[in-house]
Amino acid sequence: MTELSQLIVYGLATGCIYSLIALGFVLIYKATEMVNFAQGDLLMLGAFVAVTFILTLGLSYWLAFILAVIVMAAFSYGLDAVVLRRVIGQPQFSVVMLTIGLGFIFRAGATMIWGTEPYNFPAPFSSGVSVVGGVVISHVAISIVVGTVVLCSILWAFFRFSKLGVAMQAASQNQLAAYYMGVPVKRIFSLIWAISGGVAAVAGILIAPLTLVDNTMSMLGLKAFAAAVLGGFGSIPGALVGGILIGMIEQVSGAYFIDGSKDIAAYATLLLVLLLRPQGLFGAVGRKKV
Amino acid sequence: MKARNLLTSTLAALALALSSSGASQAQTRGVTDTEVIIGSAGDLSGPAANNGLASAHAMQLRVDEINAAGGIHGRKLRLIVEDAQYQVPRAVQAANKLINRDKIFAMIGTVGTPQNNAVFPLLEQNNIPSLFPLSQARVMWSPVNKLKFQFNADYRDQVGGAVKYMVDQKKTKFCAEYQDTDFGKDIVTGAEEELKKAGLSIVAKSTHKPTDTDLGTQMINLRKAGCEVVVLGTLGRDAIIAYTTARRAGWTDVEFIGVSPTYDPAVSGVPDGGTDGLYASTGVWIKPREEMPEAGRQMFDKYKAAYGSEPTVSAMISYIGIDLIAIALEKAGKDVTTESFLAALESIKDYNDAFGNPPQNYSADNHQGSNAAFVTRVKGGAYELIAGPISHTD
The missing domain is CATH 3.40.50.2300 (Response regulator)
Structure with a gap:
């Protein structure tokens, strides 16, 4: 029982990270119908930026955290304004190729700027642990879960209560109608990219003490993609639940099935869901009528 | 029509004759009057790039030192490093380029076990030595193959x-x-x-x-x-x-x-x-700088000044590797061939590297310099x- 609880703690922590990346996927997809395959790379960049603030500029963890999120949000805003806006209306295929290409550029760029040595990420709670009923909970895991909950609450409140958030929802539901109502759709799209970039940075900074910072961090994006599909690609709660489910399934399958099943669990689940419930668990994506 | 056919075949025959006469005078591959070309399929941007970059830097450092001191038998060393990104297909691509276009004399410091395993058959076909790879897998030197050398504990x-x-x-x-x-x-x-x-x-x-x-x-x-x-x-x-x-x-x-x-x-x-x-x-213990022999301290300082960090194990391995190549080239004499170079490597005994590691010994049936571990x-x-x-x- 202790063992299962321990696995759940691990699963919850990694799952929250998948959730945050999946959230980035979904926000952009809902608003602009683009799938951003560079989401994992934005996470990696966020972690690199934060580690630079801490190690090179000597800033405190919290200041570095906030600045890195701002930097990544601005970067993603610019990315949309300068690059991605130009492919709106082009076939999905070109968007997919473009974001995959951007991912390659980000990874190579990160190697050129920060080199290839993995950086240790100093966080105020990186070595602490608490024992609750025999289950060891590292403070990093707690920080990930708390960070995810806080961030999601802020985003929920933003979309529910702020004028800008409501405008974003409007733009994602019907661009034309929103535009006629005076919503600056273009700028709204860039802002959504900014939020996704910021969320990716938060995810990167939260998980960095566990994984170290190097360019393999971007691999997390692929599993999070499975999470987003699992939850139903257009659904925000779906992305969150999907991420946590993938995290847990990975851990539990690794412990109770044959060695190596941990690596395929996420993708196997994805295939199963696509077979049995193609719209995902919280499917909100309507089928196109031909 | 016939005349043209005749002309074509004459030209072809002439070309053949010229190329074969060229071959009979050919020197050892990768060795010209002025330089010896050495290749490496490293990892400059993949997951093992921390090792690959350090290795590339250190190799170049030793090459520059040797060239600054006048080279070997009047020839300079030229090092060409390709980035294989720790991927097998890219390593093969890199090796093909080094073998066919650059016509390297020897391969050194190729990064990764599967990469080396994939590249070695190509080297073997062209009789190119595979020296001191950045993989300490046993297959890098054993079973003994005349072209494979590794110097430290696998x-x-x-x-x-x-x-x-x-x-x-x-x-x-x-x-x-x-x-x-x-x-x-x-x-x-x-x-x-x-x-x-x-x-x-x-x-x-x-x-x-x-x-x-x-x-x-x-x-x-x-x-x-x-x-x-x-x-x-x-x-x-x-x-x-x-x-x-x-x-x-x-x-x-x-x-x-x-x-x-x-x-x-x-x-x-x-x-x-x-x-x-x-x-x-x-297999390579990095002593504190003060305990290194003089040559090691010098390398340490130069490396740190040039690249901003202290030399790692990979850097030292590749630095020593170039040094061993230089010694063997020196021993093999001015008219070096691949065979005389390999024989010279096998004749190295009691070699002490710049960093104070255990002495290395090679022979015809042992291509591993030392198997001591720390x-x-x-x-x-x-x-x-x-x-x-x-x-x-x-």
Whole structure:
């Protein structure tokens, strides 16, 4: 029982990270119908930026955290304004190729700027642990879960209560109608990219003490993609639940099935869901009528 | 029409005659009057780039030193490094380019076990030596092949030395956490060979992928098996993740031993002493700068001035590799051929490198310079020497 609880703690922590990346996927997809395959790379960049603030500029963890999120949000805003806006209306295929290409550029760029040595990420709670009923909970895991909950609450409140958030929802539901109502759709799209970039940075900074910072961090994006599909690609709660489910399934399958099943669990689940419930668990994506 | 045919065949015959006469006068490949060309399929931007870059830098450093001193028999060394990004297809691509376009004389410092295994057949077809690769897998020098040379303890020697040390410490329950690759398996094989001598075996094994960022389940499974020692078949990053995961989960009555890739400043430098207590076995022990011979101290300073960090094991290995090549070229004389160069390498005895490692000896039936390993342990952000040099074959 202790063992299962321990696995759940691990699963919850990694799952929250998948959730945050999946959230980035979904926000952009809902608003602009683009799938951003560079989401994992934005996470990696966020972690690199934060580690630079801490190690090179000597800033405190919290200041570095906030600045890195701002930097990544601005970067993603610019990315949309300068690059991605130009492919709106082009076939999905070109968007997919473009974001995959951007991912390659980000990874190579990160190697050129920060080199290839993995950086240790100093966080105020990186070595602490608490024992609750025999289950060891590292403070990093707690920080990930708390960070995810806080961030999601802020985003929920933003979309529910702020004028800008409501405008974003409007733009994602019907661009034309929103535009006629005076919503600056273009700028709204860039802002959504900014939020996704910021969320990716938060995810990167939260998980960095566990994984170290190097360019393999971007691999997390692929599993999070499975999470987003699992939850139903257009659904925000779906992305969150999907991420946590993938995290847990990975851990539990690794412990109770044959060695190596941990690596395929996420993708196997994805295939199963696509077979049995193609719209995902919280499917909100309507089928196109031909 | 006929006339034209005749002309074409005459031209073809002429071309053939010219090319064959050219071949009969050809020199040794990669050796011209002014230079000797050496190639390397490194990793400058992939997951092993911390090793690959350090190696490329150090090789160039030694090449520059040799050239500044006038070269060898009037020839300068020219080093061409290709980026294989730790991917087998790219390594093959790089090797093809080096062999066919650059016409290299010898290959040095190719990064990665599967990459070297894929590249070697190409080298063999063209009779090009495969020297001092950045892989300490046994197949890099054994079984003896006239073209393959490695100078330091391979992974099996390293893990053998560390296991021998742990067996001496009365440990009996050994486990393994390793990358599911040729590299990881080689290390596990080495541990099993050494354990067999003591009548022991590995009681539990678990694997992961090189890019995995979480080893929570693996550590839980090994803990269940009651391991006293976990042999790590890992590179640096996954070693850190495995070790810190286990310790943070409160698993303290266990020792972890890694091989040379875990003997790296990125591993010992984890904040808050996160890797304190981790064992790393290595064939090249980096002495404190003050204890190095003069040549080593000079290299240390030059490297640090040029690249901003202290030379790592990979840097030292490749620096020594170029040095050995230069010695063999010197011995082989002005009219060097691949065969005379290989014979010269085999004749090197009691070679002491710049960094004060155990002496190296080669012969016709031994292409490994030394198999001595050092067992080190992280303490306060640095490695401390626990035992060694240990030769597990003694």
